[in-house]
Amino acid sequence: MFRQSQKWHAENKIVAIVPTMGALHEGHISLIRAAKSKADKVIVSIFVNPTQFGPNEDYDNYPRTLSEDIKKCREAGVDVVFSPSVPAMYPDNSSTWVNEDVLSQYLCGTRRKGHFRGVCTIVLKLFMICSPDIAIFGQKDAQQSIIICRMVRDLNIPVKIIVAPIKRESDGLAISSRNKYLSPKEREQATVIYKGLQEVKKWQKEKLSVAQIRRKLIRFIQQEKDIRIDYISIVNVDTISEITRPDKGDKLLIAVAVFFNKARLIDNIEIKW
Numbered sequence: 001m002f003r004q005s006q007k008w009h010a011e012n013k014i015v016a017i018v019p020t021m022g023a024l025h026e027g028h029i030s031l032i033r034a035a036k037s038k039a040d041k042v043i044v045s046i047f048v049n050p051t052q053f054g055p056n057e058d059y060d061n062y063p064r065t066l067s068e069d070i071k072k073c074r075e076a077g078v079d080v081v082f083s084p085s086v087p088a089m090y091p092d093n094s095s096t097w098v099n100e101d102v103l104s105q106y107l108c109g110t111r112r113k114g115h116f117r118g119v120c121t122i123v124l125k126l127f128m129i130c131s132p133d134i135a136i137f138g139q140k141d142a143q144q145s146i147i148i149c150r151m152v153r154d155l156n157i158p159v160k161i162i163v164a165p166i167k168r169e170s171d172g173l174a175i176s177s178r179n180k181y182l183s184p185k186e187r188e189q190a191t192v193i194y195k196g197l198q199e200v201k202k203w204q205k206e207k208l209s210v211a212q213i214r215r216k217l218i219r220f221i222q223q224e225k226d227i228r229i230d231y232i233s234i235v236n237v238d239t240i241s242e243i244t245r246p247d248k249g250d251k252l253l254i255a256v257a258v259f260f261n262k263a264r265l266i267d268n269i270e271i272k273w
């Protein structure tokens with residue numbers, strides 16, 4: 001992969017990567033479209049990365065649909081699908097990791113210990129192997145994108161990160177590979193997440209405080225009894241730390257993580273205070 005990419009660079013081609021764990025859906029296709037609009041050559045990596053899953057998470061059950069994914073990539077005009085094996089990415093006795101120490105402490109980082117270490121490590125490895133100029137990530141995983149931007153800055157990695165907007169179903173549910181885990185009833189109930197996030201804008205106009213907005217959002221989402229809230233946080237977009245008294249003009253991330261049985265869904269919106 002590295003040689004192919006170097007060849008493209010020698011031909012002055014701009015190379016983009018869209019890192020994925022496969023089970024490709026419209027959300028991924030929108031990232032591929034964003035990549036194609038910015039680059040001459042597009043690589044999609046498909047790798048279910050074991051090191052970003054906790055012991056009780058869904059690594060074994062994570063949907064794996066490689067041949068369909070390759071077909072979708074072909075239809076979307078992807079130049080190369082890079083789909084390495086686990087031993088190729090993590091040789092025996094692998095013992096070097098990339099740790100981002102601060103932003104990883106919040107939101108999903110408190111719930112999924114070691115998750116962002118796994119993400120940063122694999123993303124850096126993909127960058128080393130694929131040598132892209134540009135990498136596209138989705139805003140749905142807002143914290144992941146923020147941490148990757150920090151890693152790229154801190155380690156002087158010559159890759160431009162582009163964060164593409166969340167792709168949603170027509171009823172607002174953020175498209176995710178994990179939506180497959182929902183029963184039809186849960187799928188219907190899951191629309192409460194986006195509806196709640198939209199209510200936030202209304203509550204903000206009513207001049208409610210951050211604490212009041214957070215409490216109202218919790219109550220709104222809890223209307224659906226099958227949902228278990230993992231966290232609902234209102235944080236500063238740059239530091240991902242909780243914010244209680246924002247200044248006018250501050251950018252806030254309203255981040256939600258919920259469970260339906262074992263399926264964990266996340267969503268977010270950004271607002272300007």
Ligand code: PAF
Nearest residue numbers: 019020021049119122141
């Ligand atoms: O967002 C994902 O699908 C994964 O976290 C990523 C970036 C492909 C790393 O495994």
